[in-house]
Amino acid sequence: MSSVSLKNIKKTYPNGNAVIHGVDLEIKQGEFIVFVGPSGCGKSTLLRMIAGLEEISTGDLHIGSQRANDIDAARRGVAMVFQSYALYPHLTVAENMGFSLLFNKTRKEEITARVNKVAETLQLAHLLERKPAELSGGQRQRVAIGRAIVREPEVFLFDEPLSNLDAALRGQMRTELARLHQKLGTTMIYVTHDQVEAMTLGERIVVFNKGHIEQVGSPLELYQRPATEFVATFLGMPKMNMLSCKLKGKEAGRWQLTPGDDIEIPAPEGLFDCTDRNAIKVGIRPEHLLVGAEGAAGHHFRGRVSLVENLGDAAILHIKCEGVERLLLAKINTDGRVPACDETVSLTIALDNLHLFGEQGQSLRR
Amino acid sequence: MHTKMTLTSLLAISLTVLLCVLWGAPLLWAISTALRPEAQTVDGLQWLPDPVVFDAFVRVLTMGDLPVFFVNSVVTSLAVTVLTLLITVLAAYSFSQLRFKGANLLFWCCMFGIIFPFEALVIPLFRQIYHLGLADSLGGVILPQVVSPMVLFVLKRFFDQVPKDFREAAVLDGAREWQILHRVYLPLSRNIIYAMAIITFMGAWNNFLWPFLVVSSTENMTIPIGLTQLNDTYGVRYAQTMASALIGGLPVAIMYVMFQKRVASGFLAATGLKG
Numbered sequence: 001m002s003s004v005s006l007k008n009i010k011k012t013y014p015n016g017n018a019v020i021h022g023v024d025l026e027i028k029q030g031e032f033i034v035f036v037g038p039s040g041c042g043k044s045t046l047l048r049m050i051a052g053l054e055e056i057s058t059g060d061l062h063i064g065s066q067r068a069n070d071i072d073a074a075r076r077g078v079a080m081v082f083q084s085y086a087l088y089p090h091l092t093v094a095e096n097m098g099f100s101l102l103f104n105k106t107r108k109e110e111i112t113a114r115v116n117k118v119a120e121t122l123q124l125a126h127l128l129e130r131k132p133a134e135l136s137g138g139q140r141q142r143v144a145i146g147r148a149i150v151r152e153p154e155v156f157l158f159d160e161p162l163s164n165l166d167a168a169l170r171g172q173m174r175t176e177l178a179r180l181h182q183k184l185g186t187t188m189i190y191v192t193h194d195q196v197e198a199m200t201l202g203e204r205i206v207v208f209n210k211g212h213i214e215q216v217g218s219p220l221e222l223y224q225r226p227a228t229e230f231v232a233t234f235l236g237m238p239k240m241n242m243l244s245c246k247l248k249g250k251e252a253g254r255w256q257l258t259p260g261d262d263i264e265i266p267a268p269e270g271l272f273d274c275t276d277r278n279a280i281k282v283g284i285r286p287e288h289l290l291v292g293a294e295g296a297a298g299h300h301f302r303g304r305v306s307l308v309e310n311l312g313d314a315a316i317l318h319i320k321c322e323g324v325e326r327l328l329l330a331k332i333n334t335d336g337r338v339p340a341c342d343e344t345v346s347l348t349i350a351l352d353n354l355h356l357f358g359e360q361g362q363s364l365r366r
Numbered sequence: 367m368h369t370k371m372t373l374t375s376l377l378a379i380s381l382t383v384l385l386c387v388l389w390g391a392p393l394l395w396a397i398s399t400a401l402r403p404e405a406q407t408v409d410g411l412q413w414l415p416d417p418v419v420f421d422a423f424v425r426v427l428t429m430g431d432l433p434v435f436f437v438n439s440v441v442t443s444l445a446v447t448v449l450t451l452l453i454t455v456l457a458a459y460s461f462s463q464l465r466f467k468g469a470n471l472l473f474w475c476c477m478f479g480i481i482f483p484f485e486a487l488v489i490p491l492f493r494q495i496y497h498l499g500l501a502d503s504l505g506g507v508i509l510p511q512v513v514s515p516m517v518l519f520v521l522k523r524f525f526d527q528v529p530k531d532f533r534e535a536a537v538l539d540g541a542r543e544w545q546i547l548h549r550v551y552l553p554l555s556r557n558i559i560y561a562m563a564i565i566t567f568m569g570a571w572n573n574f575l576w577p578f579l580v581v582s583s584t585e586n587m588t589i590p591i592g593l594t595q596l597n598d599t600y601g602v603r604y605a606q607t608m609a610s611a612l613i614g615g616l617p618v619a620i621m622y623v624m625f626q627k628r629v630a631s632g633f634l635a636a637t638g639l640k641g
């Protein structure tokens with residue numbers, strides 16, 4: 001297994017379109033790191049540059065101790081699992097898995113032995129003579145992973161491998177991938193646009209946006225202390241409530257945030273002095289917007305429920321507050337009473353759970 | 367469950383039957399004539415021969431040059447098919463998958479050839495073949511036919527439709543270009559290649575104009591040319607003429623019947639439609 005180092009990696013296409021704007025990242029040996037971001041953010045392009053399928057315009061890529069920029073894709077010691085699996089329809093499962101070994105003069109007996117060993121690990125032994133068209137989605141997925149494992153690479157690359165599966169199967173395969181990483185211990189770089197996959201699989205997550213890295217950190221770190229407005233709204237389901245605010249004059253030594261005409265919230269301690277006091281955004285996660293908790297510590301105000309989305313174990317309330325342009329989303333347990341539509345409810349925000357962002361979208365917390 | 371016969375389906379069926387009759391009638395006439403005694407062939411139309419005799423077939427196969435024409439047709443058609451596919455598969459793969467300067471321009475230059483009717487090129491083509499010393503030879507018949515812009519276009523279009531991931535996976539696995547072509551693209555394009563092979567073979571087998579222009583000696587004639595010679599030789603021997611024509615068309619007919627599914631699926635694959 002190898003570490004991967006990216007220093008000031010940039011990618012500009014011949015037509016002048018710059019898609020990666022200087023990425024610096026150190027991936028530790030044996031780490032499971034996830035690249036996440038919306039479509040078109042550059043995460044797959046970066047993965048393909050690591051694989052050698054796209055040229056690096058400028059910057060340095062090291063796989064292990066070796067500079068890999070000019071090394072052929074086949075000799076970088078990487079194996080990739082594609083979104084479409086890329087299983088050859090005319091070959092059997094065994095032939096697909098052993099395909100890469102044909103090109104480095106591996107003996108037939110050894111190919112068979114390695115394929116059988118990996119097939120046992122992935123519970124594919126009874127499917128070796130089948131063609132991909134005769135397999136289910138999950139089975140094809142495992143064959144694609146098996147083909148990568150047979151190569152015994154230094155680094156595994158996954159390009160949205162679960163996106164073609166249904167929700168139930170995705171959950172199951174996520175668990176299998178996590179177990180596989182525990183078993184193999186190989187460095188894995190995983191690209192996804194699904195934040196649930198990112199949060200559950202990654203030891204660290206890299207959030208991309210428009211060719212830049214927004215933040216790198218552990219799942220909890222990114223969730224609890226997002227460095228930018230983009231990260232705050234990208235991670236979390238439902239999305240973080242984001243309210244435009246103005247800062248009013250200090251009372252008792254604390255600034256007052258005004259997301260609505262009749263709402264004034266004392267700003268948390270440790271707020272930076274920002275240059276534009278009229279361009280602050282306040283973020284509140286739906287699970288931190290407490291409903292009907294008048295006795296709890298924090299700031300209180302009222303709102304009217306306009307819609308209730310029942311998820312089974314939880315419910316999402318869409319709440320209209322006076323003077324606030326957007327509906328607030330609150331996530332509550334269905335163990336207790338669930339307010340009905342048009343019901344007026346009291347809302348409480350613990351000030352420690354507020355996230356504040358400046359005009360450039362940067363976090364204002366110390 | 368019975369499907370109601372609509373006016374449209376009735377019209378479609380009637381049209382199909384009419385076309386079958388129009389196509390099938392001359393063929394039946396030819397078969398009937400070939401199976402009649404030569405003297406009876408001028409007695410007028412008779413759909414069912416009585417008696418049925420095979421004299422005409424025996425005579426054309428044992429006397430005259432039909433076997434020579436047959437062998438020449440087989441050799442030239444096979445050669446044209448193999449060479450055409452070899453050249454166009456390599457060219458189509460290069461245009462589709464390789465990146466090199468001027469690729470687009472070169473491709474459209476090749477496609478430009480579709481615009482010109484073959485008849486407009488016969489004179490300069492004949493001069494070239496003559497100066498190469500290939501006039502009146504099987505090589506002269508074969509060479510101009512191995513260039514097929516249409517087959518190139520179809521194959522390139524098919525290769526373009528192969529998912530990019532297949533190629534990239536093979537590249538990551540360490541395959542070289544010829545290995546990617548051999549192990550990935552050729553197996554995937556088997557049906558379309560069969561279809562193009564059959565069409566090319568049929569076209570070469572039935573080609574009259576070019577062999578007629580370039581060949582003058584009997585030993586180099588192919589079946590379409592040879593049949594006209596037979597006609598002159600036999601005068602008005604309709605039974606033998608029909609027998610020669612049937613023997614000449616038989617291999618292609620058998621081939622089409624045997625491979626018609628592959629031809630159809632190959633065409634569907636080329637168009638991207640689901641069968």
